[in-house]
Amino acid sequence: MRRDELERLIRTHQQAIYRYVRCLGAEPVVADDVVQETFLAANRKAAAFTDDGHARAVLRGMARNLFLTECRRDRRQARLAQQLALVEDDPKAIELLDGLDVWAERIEALRDCVKSLPEPQASLIQQRYVNGTPRAQMAQQAGMSEDGIKSSLRRIRMALARCIESKLEVSRR
Numbered sequence: 001m002r003r004d005e006l007e008r009l010i011r012t013h014q015q016a017i018y019r020y021v022r023c024l025g026a027e028p029v030v031a032d033d034v035v036q037e038t039f040l041a042a043n044r045k046a047a048a049f050t051d052d053g054h055a056r057a058v059l060r061g062m063a064r065n066l067f068l069t070e071c072r073r074d075r076r077q078a079r080l081a082q083q084l085a086l087v088e089d090d091p092k093a094i095e096l097l098d099g100l101d102v103w104a105e106r107i108e109a110l111r112d113c114v115k116s117l118p119e120p121q122a123s124l125i126q127q128r129y130v131n132g133t134p135r136a137q138m139a140q141q142a143g144m145s146e147d148g149i150k151s152s153l154r155r156i157r158m159a160l161a162r163c164i165e166s167k168l169e170v171s172r173r
Contacts, residue, residue: 113163
């Protein structure tokens with residue numbers, strides 16, 4: 001890809017891709033890294049970008065895959081499970097995170113946010129992250145598809161992330 005084409009691609013889509021990655025649940029620093037990696041990958045796959053509408057879809061797919069790779073690498077799901085266990089006052093989880101003051105404010109915000117979830121959502125979170133119930137089993141119990149459970153959990157996690165960020169934002173003021 002020529003430099004001017006890459007610059008135009010970045011100018012046109014950078015903010016939208018950043019917002020998309022943040023909506024997926026990425027912290028600002030991680031979102032910056034993912035966006036940068038997305039455009040580096042786009043530069044290597046120049047032939048994939050035929051028009052702006054197609055480019056946005058391809059970039060979003062690349063950004064999503066890069067973010068998921070980052071999540072797996074950082075084991076964010078494991079940290080979320082530990083935090084959710086704290087919501088239930090699990091002594092083992094408290095020992096695991098004891099002394100990590102950086103999490104104290106987030107954990108308190110998470111506790112408040114989980115308490116505010118409607119019962120069906122709270123139940124899904126409890127089953128998956130506290131009890132470790134497989135999605136397939138959850139789907140069977142709920143009479144839903146496994147993809148439906150996966151989508152529901154993703155929406156709940158995004159809602160929790162937004163709730164936590166808003167509570168932290170209010171506490172910083």
